[in-house]
Amino acid sequence: xxxxxxxxxxxxxxxxxxxxxxxxxxxxxxxxxxxxxxxxxxxxxxxxxxxxxxxxxxxxxxxxxxxxxxxxxxxxxxxxxxxxxxxxxxxxxxxxxxxxxxxxxxxxxxxxxxxxxxxxxxxxxxxxxxxxxxxxxxxxxxxxxxxxxxxxxxxxxxxxxxxxxxxxxxxxxxxxxxxxxxxxxxxxxxxxxxxxxxxxxxxxxxxxxxxxxxxxxxxxxxxxxxxxxxxxxxxxxxxxxxxxxxxxxxxxxxxxxxxxxxxxxxxxxxxxxxxxxxxxxxxxxxxxxxxxxxxxxxxxxxxxxxxxxxxxxxx
Amino acid sequence: xxxxxxxxxxxxxxxxxxxxxxxxxxxxxxxxxxxxxxxxxxxxxxxxxxxxxxxxxxxxxxxxxxxxxxxxxxxxxxxxxxxxxxxxxxxxxxxxxxxxxxxxxxxx
Numbered sequence: 001x002x003x004x005x006x007x008x009x010x011x012x013x014x015x016x017x018x019x020x021x022x023x024x025x026x027x028x029x030x031x032x033x034x035x036x037x038x039x040x041x042x043x044x045x046x047x048x049x050x051x052x053x054x055x056x057x058x059x060x061x062x063x064x065x066x067x068x069x070x071x072x073x074x075x076x077x078x079x080x081x082x083x084x085x086x087x088x089x090x091x092x093x094x095x096x097x098x099x100x101x102x103x104x105x106x107x108x109x110x111x112x113x114x115x116x117x118x119x120x121x122x123x124x125x126x127x128x129x130x131x132x133x134x135x136x137x138x139x140x141x142x143x144x145x146x147x148x149x150x151x152x153x154x155x156x157x158x159x160x161x162x163x164x165x166x167x168x169x170x171x172x173x174x175x176x177x178x179x180x181x182x183x184x185x186x187x188x189x190x191x192x193x194x195x196x197x198x199x200x201x202x203x204x205x206x207x208x209x210x211x212x213x214x215x216x217x218x219x220x221x222x223x224x225x226x227x228x229x230x231x232x233x234x235x236x237x238x239x240x241x242x243x244x245x246x247x248x249x250x251x252x253x254x255x256x257x258x259x260x261x262x263x264x265x266x267x268x269x270x271x272x273x274x275x276x277x278x279x280x281x282x283x284x285x286x287x288x289x290x291x292x293x294x295x296x297x298x299x300x301x302x303x304x305x306x307x308x309x310x311x312x313x314x315x
Numbered sequence: 316x317x318x319x320x321x322x323x324x325x326x327x328x329x330x331x332x333x334x335x336x337x338x339x340x341x342x343x344x345x346x347x348x349x350x351x352x353x354x355x356x357x358x359x360x361x362x363x364x365x366x367x368x369x370x371x372x373x374x375x376x377x378x379x380x381x382x383x384x385x386x387x388x389x390x391x392x393x394x395x396x397x398x399x400x401x402x403x404x405x406x407x408x409x410x411x412x413x414x415x416x417x418x419x420x421x422x423x
Contacts, residue, residue: 037411038353040392044409050349068349089411105413135390135407144348145390147376148383218389 006032008307009102009111010083011090012249014047015293016283017117018074019300020307024115025081027308032111033078034086034104036118040141043121043249045087046071048284049293051141053169058293070293095256095276113278113311115303116253116265120246120284120291125157129213137219138240142166145239149174154239155222157210159183163243164192170241171201178235180205182227205235213240248285257281264288272303280307318355319362321372325379333400335370338422342373343383343393350409351392357412361419368423396422 008024010017013035024031035045044050049067056064079085086104094101099110122140124130130138139145142156146169154174156167159181167177179196184206186193196202205224211232212223219240225232248263258266258275265286267273272280282303283296323331323341332339342358344351362371376383376391386395386402396404396419406418 037413038350038357038409039411040350040390040408044350044353046349046353050353052349053347068352087411088413135393137389139390141348141350141390144350144392147345147391148389218387 003107004032004109005099006030006109006111007311008032008113008115009034009100009109010115010117011093011102011252012036012047012117012119012283012285013045013075013085014049014071014117014119014283014296015074016119016285016296016300016303017047017115018071018078019297020115020117020282020304021078021083021300022074022081023301023304024307025078025083027304029308029311031083031115032086032109033083034088034090034102034109036089037087040144041121043119045085046075047119047296048121048246051143052165053143055293074297090252093252093256095279098278100278112314113307114280115272115300115307116257116274116279116281116285117283117296117300117303118249118252118285119296120248122242123245123247125210125242125244127210127213129215133213133215133219133240136217137215137238138213138242140242142169142241142243145241146170146173149239151175152238153178153236154241155180155205155210155235155237156241156243157181158243158245159186159188160243160245161188161192162245164188164196166241166243167202168192168195168199170239171199174201174239176203177201178203178205178237180208180210180224182209183207210240246284246291248288250285260288262288272299272306278310280310318359319366319371320358321370323372323374323379323382325381328374328379328382331372332397335397335400337368337370338396338398338403339370339372340394340396340419342371343376343386343388343391343395344373345375345377345391348391354392354409354415357415360412361415365419365423369419398422
């Protein structure tokens with residue numbers, strides 16, 4: 001016996017989910033969005049942009065806009081057209097028959113169609129010391145924790161836009177930020193690279209990876225190894241920010257939706273159709289190529305349109 | 316104190332925390348921290364639901380960094396439950412209501 005039945009269930013409320021919500025709400029499909037719980041990692045309401053500061057590349061904001069503010073506005077827009085939100089985590093799904101089912105613990109929700117937009121969360125280094133030191137010098141949220149490293153020497157691990165953006169932000173507080181990257185070229189955008197190279201507080205440690213986190217109750221240093229010849233060294237730092245990429249939040253769909261070995265959901269090229277008719281996927285959960293807020297929003301719109309047309313064709 | 320949450324400052328902290336009959340949950344937060352804002356409505360609910368049994372308070376680490384430093388707060392949000400003036404439990408990072416309720420059960 002389900003708590004409620006909906007035409008459209010959207011799982012996740014990042015740019016993809018919220019755009020899908022706006023469009024399906026405006027199509028009078030009364031979408032229900034089950035968006036997850038507050039969290040300091042990025043599998044949370046609002047998605048990855050909740051952990052960032054200035055977003056300068058989302059079109060429409062020549063002055064830039066703060067990530068959380070952009071997501072608040074998208075959410076308000078969806079709510080304006082009647083989208084409903086449940087701020088809980090989906091714990092289980094069953095797409096084997098229609099109506100599709102999703103549970104939040106013991107509460108069952110059923111839907112005629114589902115849009116999966118669960119996004120991605122930060123990859124961690126995979127070191128044994130991580131669970132002990134997270135929040136004690138080890139962080140994946142520069143905006144949350146950068147403040148506490150005023151005047152200190154810290155490192156950012158990674159070589160993409162996220163890593164450079166975090167490093168840039170952290171120079172507001174830290175005395176020195178060392179970016180540790182396992183290759184000798186960055187994959188970040190040119191403009192971000194230029195800014196990082198020009199920033200006096202940022203140094204680069206190339207061809208290196210972090211092999212150990214040091215410190216008992218908080219980070220006191222790291223061990224790094226060269227990816228070229230394996231030589232090791234120790235850095236005395238009190239903060240480690242991890243920005244090495246993301247993994248898609250698809251644990252719920254294992255064995256249910258087709259996915260790449262890396263976990264990304266597979267959608268039919270040029271659409272948001274998954275292997276199950278009536279279940280659509282959009283945003284970073286199915287995109288390992290672009291992974292931008294605007295591409296996520298775009299695919300959220302595609303999912304809404306695919307979904308609306310599919311529902312119509314069922315009658 | 317519109318949402319039932321007490322705002323603490325460096326000046327009022329010790330008095331409030333030591334003088335509280337009930338356990339007091341202090342939320343260390345800042346304006347620029349997304350996850351901190353996410354838990355704000357959850358904390359407001361907890362404050363209302365546990366009125367008389369638990370006091371919920373918040374401290375802005377930007378404005379009152381000395382208190383944050385005193386308690387070794389290195390990541391926000393950090394929630395510390397004080398019982399009889401002493402830290403009894405520390406939770407680091409934003410969490411959902413269900414988990415928070417579980418963690419606070421022993422104090423209620």
